[in-house]
Amino acid sequence: MISAKILSWVTFVYFASFTGYLIGLIRGRDRWARLASWCAAAGLLAHTAALLLRWRESYALGMGHAPLSNLYESLVFFAWAVVFLYLLVEWRTRNRTPGVFVVPVAFLLMAYASISPGVSDRIQPLIPALQSNWLTSHVITCFMGYAAFTVAFGLAILHLIKNRKKPGRNPSRFFALIPDEDDLEELLYQSVLLGFIFLTLGIITGSVWAHYAWGAYWSWDPKETWSLVTWVVYAALLHARFVRGWRGRRLAVLALVGFAAMLFTYLGVNYLPSLHAYM
Amino acid sequence: MGIKRNPVWSFFSSVQLTLVLLAVLAVLAVVGTLVPQQESAQELAKRLSPGTIRILATLQIFDLYHSVWFLLAMGLLTANLVVCSINRFPASWRRFKAEASAEEHLFRDLPPEHTAYVKGTRDEIVTRAEQALHRRYRDVRRTDVSRGPVLHGQKGRITHLGVYAVHLGVLLIIAGGVAGSLFGFDAYVHIGEGETATTADLAGGKGQHSLGFGIRCDRFLIETYENGMPKTYRSDLTFLKDGRPALQGALLVNHPLTFEGIRFYQSSYGQSADGKARLSYSRKGGDRKDEAVTLGESFALPDGEGTVQVLRVEENMMQMGPAVKIGVRSGRGAVQFWVFQEIERIREGNPGLFEQVPLFNPGLFAPYVFSLRGIDARYYTVLKAATDPGVPLVAAGGLFLVAGLLLVFIVDHRRVWVLVEEAKGKVRVAVTGRGLRTSAGLDRELAELIRVFREKGDAQG
DSSP states (O other): OHHHHHHHHHHHHHHHHHHHHHHHHHHTOHHHHHHHHHHHHHHHHHHHHHHHHHHHHHHHTTOOOOSOSSHHHHHHHHHHHHHHHHHHHHHHHTOOTTHHHHHHHHHHHHHHHHHOTTOOOSOOOOOGGGOSTHHHHHHHHHHHHHHHHHHHHHHHHHHHHHHTSOTTSOOOHHHHHSOOHHHHHHHHHHHHHHHHHHHHHHHHHHHHHHHHHTSOSOOOOHHHHHHHHHHHHHHHHHHHHHTSOOOHHHHHHHHHHHHHHHHHHHTGGGGSOOTTOOO | OGGGGOHHHHHHTOHHHHHHHHHHHHHHHHHHHHSOOGGGHHHHHTTSOHHHHHHHHHTTGGGGGGSHHHHHHHHHHHHHHHHHHHHHHHHHHHHHHOOOOOOGGGGTTOOGGGEEEEOSOHHHHHHHHHHHHHHHOSEEEEEEETTEEEEEEEEOTTHHHHHHHHHHHHHHHHHHHHHHHHHOEEEEEEEETTOEEEEEEETTTOOEEEEEEEEEEEEEEEEEOTTSOEEEEEEEEEEEETTEEEEEEEEETTBOEEETTEEEEEEEEEEOTTOEEEEEEEETTSOEEEEEEETTOEEEOGGGOOEEEEEEEESSGGGSOOEEEEEEEETTEEEEEEEETTHHHHHHHSTTHHHHOGGGOTTSSTTEEEEEEEEEOOEEEEEEEEEOTTHHHHHHHHHHHHHHHHHHHHOOOEEEEEEEEEETTEEEEEEEEEESSOOHHHHHHHHHHHHHHHTTTOOOO
16 A cells, blocks of 8 residues: 555654754754755645545455544544644744654654554455544544644743743843743633544534434443543633633643543543443 | 622622633543543442441532532523623723723824835825725724814724623523423433334433334344454334334434434444344255354254354454354263355365364364344444534534634724824824734734825825
8 A cells, every 4th residue: 555655754854843842942943943844845735645646445355445443543633633723733833842842753653553563554444333424524633633732732841941041141042932921821721722622523413413323412431531531620720720721831731631531532541341442 | 889899799899709610621531531420430439448438429529420419510600790890881881882082192102114204295195094994993093182173083992892792692591401401301212123213211311212213124224344443323114103204314424314303313323133144054964954043042052952042143253244153962071163254256266264263163062053134234233313402502602702702812903093284384193003902913903094194195294
């Protein structure tokens, strides 16, 4: 399969991009970060092509379905969504520093997809429960949500770093490249809100699907329950900022908690008995 | 407004309470996924002492999502949501309805790119500014301050109400959930192939429910892909009203059927114990004899040479097709082996198989040779039967939730002011704006607005 080969190369491209962002931040040079951006964009282009190719390959194998059906495909799509949303944020804000913490997540997802022995990259047919048009909308919305939360995670780490700067001391070039704290926070809030909307849509499309497949829109399956936990954590974050006026560090810490809950919803739940376990 | 001083009211109007309740719900949900719930709890119960089980059961740990704790937390959250929304709504409504106020301090310290000197009379420029604003904003007003007329446009006020749509959505979903659990119907129907069921077993062991019609399972079908993964589960059903067929259809996963207001879903399946294996055997060179036996049954070989018992029946044994495992007891002792239906095909594909795996040799009890002519497996299908009057409420709630979130996220309440004043014998235009959120969009909009005046070949300020 050509698509799998392209995807394994994309993994390295994202690693190169991460290295560029890192050097850019450490040496305080925008030139490196700009190179890293181009690298990430090229990777995203190839990534997109590979996803479309894999979609076509599945038709050639006579099972025809969007490449969103098992752990491998979900990891690959998750990484795609992370890079896509990140580049969108970068383009809108013209600041490249968050890349240091966001792009490596995409790299790790891709690396895990291609290296882990438990993750098969074979195109498999769909079991009866997955044979639904809701599969695509459910998976895309969920993972766009996860990706937005991942961007928020990168911003939260940046925020915590910027926060440690001692007042009064001359800021190094390193700190100078990190966006202003208020801008970071606004961006963090926007990312969380975007992720929250996507996760809400993901939960809703999932319940519509469950309503048709199992006759219950909600059945307290661990995946469902954990997605609710994640939803609740981010709902708390939004309320803490909006109504209680939480700022800065506390908000960043909540974004980290939310990211952990999201990761558990995605991967940890596989260790619990669940309809959703990727096996 | 006495109610706002009421201690109960002020307790529920606290956002701190919201945060605590959200945390409590999260913790309960986490516990609920770690501790097996309902039926699955029985496995755990075997490993615990009766005392521990009694305590945990009293705390409703094994049915957490229906427990007092959960209902209490949800109830408190609902009250909290309603009270907070009522408390905060007037302020949001005021922001939503707010008229423009044009204060001069808005125009203090404007960057030069937000001002322009324009040719023409003041009235002409005001008209032009009005037109420019009308193109972008539905709501345009004019106020006169001491420096001159100020035109004010705004859009996106609705964003202030988005959060209430979200809260209404959550309330509708909770209401739908309650309605579903109070008035919903949730049961399972077991039907053997060729049989008709008229009752359903209510979920949670709450007894039986008479359907008032019959459901006949004409056939149950499983298809697998080449790699053995399941491809289709399908029940061909006939719904019988007063003994006569009223609806016929195929029920598949993801394709429910509705009859008399009850929706049926393909839930599960199994094999009936009375499926018969059709075996034949012959003594070397002798006549073939046929037997049809169910699992566990046995038959006697002629002349008291032994008894044959069917120990296992497999629809598809190791991807080699139907097979039964039989045990033969005789004066020579006991022997067990597999008999495959597609023995010839297997033999061709795996030369020397019987030497390697004697257990697969149908002639292991010499001089008899056994063969399998087929398995008359009988499936039973399990349908879930459900009605949920809460679904429309939940669906409406979902719509409100998403619409509200989009209002909050996408729509920005933007206001722009244009001051047209006379300065140094010329007309000077100054623009400024405020958005609810900091965004590059507003700057672009202001830049575009000032360009309207510059494009006409006017002098720059």
